Structure formats: structure tokens, C-alpha cells
Amino acid sequence: MSWLVWRQHRQQALFGAATFALVACLLLLTGMHMHSVFDSSGLGRCLSGRGDCSNAQSAFESRFGTLRQLVPFFMVLPLLLGLFWGAPLIARDLEQGTHLFIWTQGVTRLRWLSSKLLALVLLALALAAAYAVLTRSSLGAGRAGAAAARRRRRRAIARAAGASSRVRLRAAGRRPGG
Amino acid sequence: MNASPLLEACGLGKRYGEQWALRDCTLALPRGSVVGLVGPNGAGKTTLLQLAVGVLAPSAGAILVLGEDPRDAKRVLPRVGFVGQDAPLYPNFSVGDTLTLGRHVNQRFDESWARERLQGFRIPLERKVGQLSGGQRAQVALALAKEPELLLLDEPVASLDPLARREFLVALLEGVIERGISVVLSTHLISDLERSCDYLVLLMASEVRLAGEIDTLLAEHRLLVGPRKRLRVGSGGIAAIVQERHDERQSTLIVRADGPLLDPACSQHDLDLEELILAYMGERPEMALQSLSGLEANG
Numbered sequence: 001m002s003w004l005v006w007r008q009h010r011q012q013a014l015f016g017a018a019t020f021a022l023v024a025c026l027l028l029l030t031g032m033h034m035h036s037v038f039d040s041s042g043l044g045r046c047l048s049g050r051g052d053c054s055n056a057q058s059a060f061e062s063r064f065g066t067l068r069q070l071v072p073f074f075m076v077l078p079l080l081l082g083l084f085w086g087a088p089l090i091a092r093d094l095e096q097g098t099h100l101f102i103w104t105q106g107v108t109r110l111r112w113l114s115s116k117l118l119a120l121v122l123l124a125l126a127l128a129a130a131y132a133v134l135t136r137s138s139l140g141a142g143r144a145g146a147a148a149a150r151r152r153r154r155r156a157i158a159r160a161a162g163a164s165s166r167v168r169l170r171a172a173g174r175r176p177g178g
Numbered sequence: 179m180n181a182s183p184l185l186e187a188c189g190l191g192k193r194y195g196e197q198w199a200l201r202d203c204t205l206a207l208p209r210g211s212v213v214g215l216v217g218p219n220g221a222g223k224t225t226l227l228q229l230a231v232g233v234l235a236p237s238a239g240a241i242l243v244l245g246e247d248p249r250d251a252k253r254v255l256p257r258v259g260f261v262g263q264d265a266p267l268y269p270n271f272s273v274g275d276t277l278t279l280g281r282h283v284n285q286r287f288d289e290s291w292a293r294e295r296l297q298g299f300r301i302p303l304e305r306k307v308g309q310l311s312g313g314q315r316a317q318v319a320l321a322l323a324k325e326p327e328l329l330l331l332d333e334p335v336a337s338l339d340p341l342a343r344r345e346f347l348v349a350l351l352e353g354v355i356e357r358g359i360s361v362v363l364s365t366h367l368i369s370d371l372e373r374s375c376d377y378l379v380l381l382m383a384s385e386v387r388l389a390g391e392i393d394t395l396l397a398e399h400r401l402l403v404g405p406r407k408r409l410r411v412g413s414g415g416i417a418a419i420v421q422e423r424h425d426e427r428q429s430t431l432i433v434r435a436d437g438p439l440l441d442p443a444c445s446q447h448d449l450d451l452e453e454l455i456l457a458y459m460g461e462r463p464e465m466a467l468q469s470l471s472g473l474e475a476n477g
Contacts, residue, residue: 003282007275008268097266101319104231104260106284108251 001107001115009116012085013123020127023077024134031138034064074135078128085124089116182245184209184328184360185230189239192225198384199225203239205389207362207377212354214375214392215364216455221381223364224263227332230362231260244327256285259323263332265315269308273318276307280322292321312337313346320350329354331363335370343367347374368452378451380458388458392451399454402431404444409433414440421457432457 006013038044043060046053090113093099103109183206190203200222207213215223228234229241232248232255241248248254267276273296281289296303301314310318316334323329334350335343351374354361365371371378371392378395380388388395399420402409406429411419417436422429432449433439439446449457 001283004279007271007279096269097262097264098268100228100233100260100262101266101268102283103233104255104258104262105280105322106256106287108255 001111002119004102005115005119009085009089009119012088016081016085016123016127019081020131023074023131027134027138030064030067037063078131081124081127085120089120182242183207184211184213184244185362186242186245187226187239188241190226190229190236190241191238192222192229192234193237200229200381201238201384203386205379205386207360207379210358210360211377211391212351212360212375213362213377213379214371215362215379215381216366216368216371217364217381217387218459219366222384223366223381224332226381227260227330227362227364231255231258231330257327259326259329261316261319261323261329261331261334264312264337265319265334267307267315267319267322269306271307272304273301273307273310274303276318276322277303286325287322288325295321313342316346317349325357326359329359329361329363331361333364333366335365335367343370344373350374368455371455372451378455380455382459388455395454396449396451398434398436399449399457400433400435400439401447401449401453402429402433402439402441402444403447404429404441407443409441409444421460 038060041056041060043053043056046056093102102112185205185207187203187205191201192199203226215226217223225234229236230243230248232251235249243254244257246254271279277289277292280287280292293303296318299317301310301317307315307318316338335346338346347370376392378388378390378392379386406424406427409416409431411417415435415437416433418434420432420434422431
């Protein structure tokens, strides 16, 4: 049965894997580029300091503004995979009449359905997990940038909250970062 | 267990919504026979075959195949081969892949036998199934039908030209007789039956109209031509009148006899299978009459 699932869906699987590899390349390359610009333009240093960074920030944002238009695509990507993998899983057999063929071989319908579903669900889960890790690590602000932004926000709160609480908050902010 | 009939149906029915695709079907098909399932399109042939292979569940009554409930797939499927209408196969699989699949999804499947058989028909194993002709496809589907006790074929020759149809049926029957396989095949072409079948089931408008050994049926039915008069059922060996036609001077009847026909005024004629079937297909009288008038001219 697993042979059939592989033979019948290998094109979809290979296409899915190729799409994933393409997206991964795109995310990794742009992510690395963004990180390097974040550091080299001085924005990272500025954000971890006390000065006004709005100029550097808007320059950074306008440089990578086009990437933002891609964000909706990444949001519907899992949906597209579901459509192209999930929908034809059984519908294509019914359309071609091949369910009559495979249901009358020596394998029961339950086994046929469960092997197909299991293979698809496992593959989809694996790809989704890999995709989530990938987007988090490269499209997010990055660990250094996020930490800097977090520190800066805390400082702003602390300034407003007064001296005594400032000491406490700073200590709390440093603890997890090391 | 071998004493159980090939296929046994009792009050079997299948309903789609309000519409009965098959109703009140009661049959007992003997083992070792080649059964022809005939009837016009939409008569319920496909429904009966799909019930027999367990793809459909009956709405009424019961069906047993080789003494087992066909819904019990594990016990029945390994013993039954089924080829659906137009021989559905995965069109993007090569012939070789299709045979490999057959090995993977069947406990008993002789792949080398199937390969040899297809090579005998000069079907290239590397070609995609979607690129084969209708006849080649049917051969591949048939080669995949395991080594069954019962072979169920739904319109196996519908997509073939007359010559290929004859070749296919001859090849099918040679294989079947050699290996002692029983066959139920459906067709709407009556001429296929005479060459291949020894048992007839006629379906009309979702019901069984006639069933029996073809030789027995032919021996029982007679065409009577005589002076114009009414013949009554129950007299002179007439068990039933299938069809009657009266014109100004003479009467023409097709009757089912249960003894010697006694009326000396009538001349008796043998019927062939096509005439018999057309007589029972009362809903197409014009066709039946044409064949009758042909007979009269000959006789």
C-alpha cells in the first residue's frame, strides 16, 4: 500500500519539496541580508543605545518595504499546499473511476484510506514544522534585534516609572539575556 | 462450501433516493458457468455487479458471493476479480508500474504470468496506461484480475471494435476454461452472448426479467405461426405467452412450453438467443417485430 501512495503522490510530494526548498532559500538569503544590513547600517547599535533611531529605522524599513508585500503570500502558502495535496487525495480517484479498481483489489478500503491520510498528514506536519522554524528564525527581527528592541522598550518604561523601579526592571531585563 | 452457488441474491435491491436501480432481484447462479448479464443501458447491470463486489451496500435483501457476504472485503476480494466499466486504471502509471501495484495490493498475484501475458498481446510495459488503446487497457485490467474463482466484468468489450471484441472474448474464454474460473459479464450487445455465455440473466427496468441456462431457455421457447386465433396459457403445453401478434390471417406467438405443443394447425420454429431476448424486451416491440418478420420470410 505504501508503494501505491508513493507512486501515486510522488509528483505532488516532489513538487511540494521543491517549493519548500525554494521558499527556504528565499527566506534564508533575505534573512541573512537583512541581518547584515541591520548591523552594518548601525541600526542595531543605535537601538541598543539610547539615541533617537527613527531615521535609521525608516531607512531600513523603506529598503525592505517590498518584502512586506510578500507577507500575504507566506500566509496562504500552507493553504495552497492543503488545496493541492488534500483535495485531490480522494477526489481524483473518484473522478477517474480508479476507486473501483483499487477498492476491488486485495486491500480493504479502510487500509487504503488510512495509508493515504497517514502519509499526507505526516508529510504536511513535517513540512509545516520546518516552515515554522524557518520563518521564525529568518523573517523575524532576529535574536539580536529582538533582544535589543526588548531592552529598549523596557528602558523607556523604566524612565517613566522612576528611579527605584528602574533598577529593579533593569535587573529583571538582564537576567534572561545573560 | 463448494456447494454454495457462485452468486446468490434474495430480494436484493439498491435504491438511490426515490429511484430503485435494482429491485426484487432473486438469483442463484451456478458455479463454473459463464453468465451473461444483459439489458438496456440503465437496467441495473452495473449496480448488480457493484453489489456483488461489495463496492455498494444493498438497500434491501441480501447477496452472497461464493457463499460469503461481499461487504466482508477480506474474505471475498482475494477470491474475486473485478474489472469495471471502461477498465479504470491509473492513467499516469506505466503498464509495468500497474503490474507492480497489482503485486503490492494482492496477496496472490502472479506478476510474471501477467507480464508474459501482456507481452503476448504486444503491449509495451513501459508505456503509460493513459496512452493505451481501449482493448489494450482491457487486457491490462484483466491481467490484474488475479487468479480468481469468480471474474466479474462490467461491459468489458464496450470500448472495442467488433473484431477486437471477438478476439478479446475468445482470449478471455480460453483463459477461463483452462483455469476453471466462473465469469459474470455484463453487456448490452446480444451478439457477444451467443459466442461466450452459457447462462443468461436479462435485466429490464431494474428487475430480473429472465434467468436460466441458455440451452434450456432455447429449448423451452418456441415460435408458433398459425391461422388467426387466440391460444390460451395452460392448454396444449403452453406455460406462458411471451409475445403475440395477430394480423388479418395469421397469428404469431412466442411461447414458453412446459410439454409438447399439441396444436396441429400451428407450425413451430426454433428461436435463436437474440430473438428470445428481444421478445422479452417487450418495451422495444418494433425491434422484436422486425426480427420476427425476418424469421417468417425465412421460414
